[in-house]
Amino acid sequence: MGCPAKSVRQHGSGAALILTPDLAQELVRQTRQGIHDFVNGLELESIPELKQKTRTMIMERHRGLPPEYQARREIPVSVKTRVGFDAPVIKDWIETLLEVEPAVISVHGRTLKQLYSGSANWDLIGQAAEVAKNTPTKVFGNGDVRTPEQAQEKFAHYGVDGILVGRATFGDPWLIGEMRRYRDSDWSADFEYREPSVENRINIAIEHSRIYAETYPNEHFLPMRKHLAWYIKGFPFASEYRVRLMMADSAEEVESVLEEFRGKLNTGTPNEAHQ
Ligand SMILES: Cc1cc2nc3c(=O)[nH]c(=O)nc-3n(C[C@H](O)[C@H](O)[C@H](O)COP(=O)(O)O)c2cc1C
Structure with a gap:
């Protein structure tokens, strides 16, 4: 209930649901009912209004899940949303x-x-946490949290039960672990954020590409490419290698381009403009 994409909101979905609160409530109820029915043994075949194409897609996706996620179990229903449609509500x-x-x-x-655009309004997130305070529902805050220090500051000031981090994890999959390490140290003054080295980023980019190719052997490589650009962002020669990575079609190709990048970083001119 937070997606702003035109293709989504023009059908009344995503964040447009903020304008139709009865429908939003009904979706939460029906989702919960759907989980409940599934846990109690409902089979897709016994839902006549489901199109065959949709049924096949659901079954394929379900089979592709790790076994523990295929189990019929009660899972919590949560909502992700924004503070309002055109003005905060x-x-x-x-x-x-x-x-x-x-x-x-x-x-x-x-x-x-x-x-x-602009910045996330954490005062409004704090108000949401306040409204939900004595209820069974937890409130997680989201928006513009980039460092463990910022996560600590949000926890300290806004009364949230959790924090979601989005864009700051692009190219830095260790970030959330670092934030957790900081929290588990009870926000110790001795905590130091371990910025990932270029070596680690190159290694994880290669590993990520391999796992992507193994997991989706029949899918196009396209969705993987943006991650490759994020992994090398900010390093010398990044623009040159980004162009080549944007054309990569396989994990092997990624590995060969990135090994060349690694070599160039180790021997190249350090004064090259950062991208
Ligand atoms: C490329 C991109 C894709 C996103 N896809 C989703 C999505 O599928 N579902 C969702 O709830 N939010 C999605 N978001 C929104 C983020 O989860 C998050 O709410 C938003 O980026 C603000 O948090 P941040 O400042 O930590 O990035 C997406 C954001 C970006 C930039």
Whole structure:
């Protein structure tokens, strides 16, 4: 209930659901009912209104899940949303959602209209946490958290039960582990964020590509490419190698380009413009 993409919101989905609170509530109820029915043995064949194409797609995706995720188990229903459609309506909107008791409401501190511009309004996220305080629902805050120090500051000031981190993890899959390490140290003053080295980034980019190719042997390599650009961002020669990585079609190709990049970084001119 937070997606701002035009193709989604023009059908009344995503963050446009903020404008149709009854429908939003019904979706939470029906999702919970669907999980319940599945846990109690409902088979897709016994849902006549389901198109054959949809049924096949669901079954294929289900079979592709790791075994523990294929089990029929009660999973919590949570909502991820924004603070409003064109203007913040956080208190009313959170109260509406609380009526159907999702396990978690994650709040991205922007309106739909803002898309990703400006900055996330954490005061509004704090208000959401306040409204949900004595209810069974937890509130997670989201928006513009980039470092473990910022995560600590959000926990300290806004009363949230958790934090979601999005864009800052692009190219840095260790970030959330680092944030957790900081939290587990009780926000110790001695904590130092371990910035990933270029070696680690290159290694994980190669590993990520291999796992992607193994997991999706029949899919195009395209969705993997943006990650490769994020992994090398900020290093010398990045623009030159990004162009080549954007044309890669296999894990082997990625490995060969990145090994060349590694060699160039180790021997190349350090004054090359950073990208
Ligand atoms: C490329 C991209 C894809 C995203 N896809 C989703 C998505 O599928 N589902 C979702 O709930 N949010 C999605 N988001 C939104 C993020 O989860 C997050 O709410 C937003 O980026 C703000 O957090 P951040 O400042 O930590 O990135 C996406 C964001 C970006 C930039």
